[in-house]
Structures are given as structure tokens and as C-alpha cells.
Amino acid sequence: MTTVGVLGATGAVGQRFVQLLAGHETFELSVVTASPDSAGETYRDAANWGLDTPVPESIAELPVQPTTPAAIPDDTALLFSALPSDVGAEVEPALCEAGFVVSSNASNERRAGDVPLVVPEVNADHLGLIDVQRDARGWDGALVKNPNCSTITMVPTLAALTEFGLDRVHVATLQAVSGAGYSGVTSMEILDNVVPHIGGEERKMETESRKLLGEFTGAEVQHHDAVVSASCNRVPTLDGHLENVFVETSDHPAPADVAAAFEDAPTLDLPSAPDPLIETFTAPERPQPRLDRMRGDGMAIAAGGIQTTDTGIQYNCLAHNTIRGAAGASILNGELLAREGWV
Numbered sequence: 001m002t003t004v005g006v007l008g009a010t011g012a013v014g015q016r017f018v019q020l021l022a023g024h025e026t027f028e029l030s031v032v033t034a035s036p037d038s039a040g041e042t043y044r045d046a047a048n049w050g051l052d053t054p055v056p057e058s059i060a061e062l063p064v065q066p067t068t069p070a071a072i073p074d075d076t077a078l079l080f081s082a083l084p085s086d087v088g089a090e091v092e093p094a095l096c097e098a099g100f101v102v103s104s105n106a107s108n109e110r111r112a113g114d115v116p117l118v119v120p121e122v123n124a125d126h127l128g129l130i131d132v133q134r135d136a137r138g139w140d141g142a143l144v145k146n147p148n149c150s151t152i153t154m155v156p157t158l159a160a161l162t163e164f165g166l167d168r169v170h171v172a173t174l175q176a177v178s179g180a181g182y183s184g185v186t187s188m189e190i191l192d193n194v195v196p197h198i199g200g201e202e203r204k205m206e207t208e209s210r211k212l213l214g215e216f217t218g219a220e221v222q223h224h225d226a227v228v229s230a231s232c233n234r235v236p237t238l239d240g241h242l243e244n245v246f247v248e249t250s251d252h253p254a255p256a257d258v259a260a261a262f263e264d265a266p267t268l269d270l271p272s273a274p275d276p277l278i279e280t281f282t283a284p285e286r287p288q289p290r291l292d293r294m295r296g297d298g299m300a301i302a303a304g305g306i307q308t309t310d311t312g313i314q315y316n317c318l319a320h321n322t323i324r325g326a327a328g329a330s331i332l333n334g335e336l337l338a339r340e341g342w343v
């Protein structure tokens with residue numbers, strides 16, 4: 001078993017990490033950290049557990065550690081980060097400098113030229129940037145990121161469509177409240193309502209998508225030249241981001257060609273990798289968040305509503321935002337790091 005830890009283990013995404021790692025077949029969770037206020041408490045007491053399965057007994061009595069390099073045992077092979085981005089920006093580099101490998105969901109440094117931003121089924125080869133990062137920063141450890149939840153929902157479908165020549169993408173999102181965290185939006189703000197703004201989300205989708213679809217030259221990632229435009233909206237669903245995607249391609253595939261490309265999307269032999277990666281529906285009213293967010297144990301992308309338009313193709317896609325879009329994504333990156341010998 002590989003010994004792992006979770007940084008920021010008491011928040012909404014941190015709890016998802018704990019839930020998913022408790023039964024993991026190759027990772028053993030032995031360290032949980034949180035803010036200094038919770039340090040020293042048991043995980044059970046420190047976490048205001050909000051998931052619909054009990055706090056895992058194997059983790060409940062672990063003492064919560066402060067999020068500092070000195071508090072992490074040296075034999076922790078891999079750290080998963082659910083830290084807020086401002087804390088991540090401060091702590092993650094210090095941990096990498098101290099020799100730890102960090103698979104992070106936090107948004108800091110996702111755009112940095114020497115930080116791999118990875119969805120294993122799309123761009124596993126970008127992990128090669130770790131050598132560039134170590135040379136540039138003098139680290140023995142490494143920092144690897146997964147993208148924002150709304151990006152990760154769409155990018156596997158775009159990767160499947162690159163064979164048709166991806167020119168331009170427009171996307172409108174309908175994002176669940178869990179994406180904002182436990183105290184992100186109040187009930188008075190979101191019930192009977194839609195909020196047509198999620199701070200910073202649109203630019204994240206636009207830049208992260210192009211980096212993920214880019215080409216790793218051995219020295220850098222050359223971003224894909226498709227134009228990506230996003231409009232992001234918060235809706236009153238609990239989990240599961242639904243997205244309406246409009247794609248202009250150089251070729252003009254029929255809906256059946258698009259469905260076939262989705263069905264052929266690559267799958268990986270890793271514990272958390274779903275098979276198939278993209279589940280495609282023919283019923284035009286699918287996918288839907290409540291019905292389809294747990295496809296592939298929350299790790300699959302659901303797609304449907306494929307149609308041709310005057311300018312290209314249109315479809316809807318959906319993923320569980322705190323599993324495939326956050327904790328599950330980091331864990332899958334960790335599984336890839338382990339398989340490729342980086343930990």
C-alpha cells in the first residue's frame with residue numbers, strides 16, 4: 001500500500017477525498033490536515049461531516065495535523081490537496097520543496113508553465129513536465145494539478161472531438177451548489193433562483209481547456225489554439241455540473257460520428273478510472289444531474305442531446321463536480337503518478 005495524506009481534509013472537497021480514499025485498493029490514508037484551529041482534534045470531531053455515508057471508521061480517530069511540512073511524516077508518499085487556493089499557494093510549494101509529491105485540486109498554479117495540469121485519459125504525457133518543474137524550482141517533490149470541475153466535465157468530450165478539427169467552443173454551465181463549498185451560497189440566494197455569475201470560473205474554463213488539450217513538447221505545453229468561450233451559472237442542484245456545449249469543427253461530423261467518438265474515448269487501467277469514460281445517451285432529455293451524476297461511481301462523463309447546428313455540433317455533458325470534478329480527479333492523478341513511478 002502507498003501511504004497518503006489529505007491536506008484540508010475537513011472541508012467539502014476534503015471530506016470527499018476521505019470518503020473515496022477510505023476504501024482505496026492501493027492508497028492508505030494515514031495523515032489528515034486542517035487549519036490550526038482544528039489541529040489536535042480527532043478527524044471525527046474536527047470535520048462537520050456532510051456526506052451521505054458515515055465518517056469512515058478507519059479515519060475517524062486520526063488526529064488532525066496542522067498543514068505544515070514539519071507535521072507530515074517523511075514516509076508519506078503522496079499528498080492530496082483540498083486546500084483553498086490562497087492557502088495552497090503558500091503551503092504547496094513548501095511541501096514540494098520538502099520533498100513531497102502533491103496532487104492538488106486547488107486552483108493556484110494551474111496556469112504555471114511548469115505545473116502539469118492533468119486529466120489522465122486526456123493528457124497523461126503532460127506529467128513529463130515534472131522534470132522541467134524540478135529543474136526550474138530545485139524541488140525533490142512535485143506539484144501536479146487537476147483542472148476546475150467545470151473544465152473537467154467538458155474536456156474529455158472535446159478531446160474526443162479533436163479528430164474533427166476543433167476550432168471554436170462555446171459553453172454555458174449549470175453548476176451545482178456543492179461547487180461553492182458548504183458556505184458558498186446561502187439558501188436565500190439560490191432557492192427559486194439561478195445566479196448567472198461564478199467568480200473567475202469562465203476564464204478558468206477557457207484557459208485550462210486549452211492547456212489540457214495542448215501538446216507537450218518535452219520542454220513546455222503548447223496550448224491548443226481552439227477559441228473557448230464560457231458562461232457560468234449557479235443553479236439549485238446539489239451535485240453534478242451540466243453543460244451545454246456548442247463546437248465548431250473543421251470537418252462536419254454527423255451526430256452518429258460524434259456519439260461514436262465519445263464511445264471510443266480512451267479508458268485507463270487505474271483503480272478510479274471509469275469504463276466507459278463517456279456514457280452517451282440517445283434520449284434527448286439526458287443526461288440530468290440527479291439521474292446521471294453517479295455514472296461510473298461518479299467518475300464518468302455523461303453526454304447526450306447531440307445535434308448538428310448551422311455552425312457545427314451541439315451537445316450536453318455532465319459530471320459529478322466533487323468526485324470527477326475534484327477529489328476523484330486528484331486521486332486518479334495520484335494513481336497515474338504511482339503507476340508512472342513518480343511516487
Ligand SMILES: N[C@@H](CC=O)C(=O)O
Nearest residue numbers: 149175178179180321
Ligand atoms: N469552481 C467550481 C468548483 C467545482 O465544483 C464551482 O464553483 O462550481
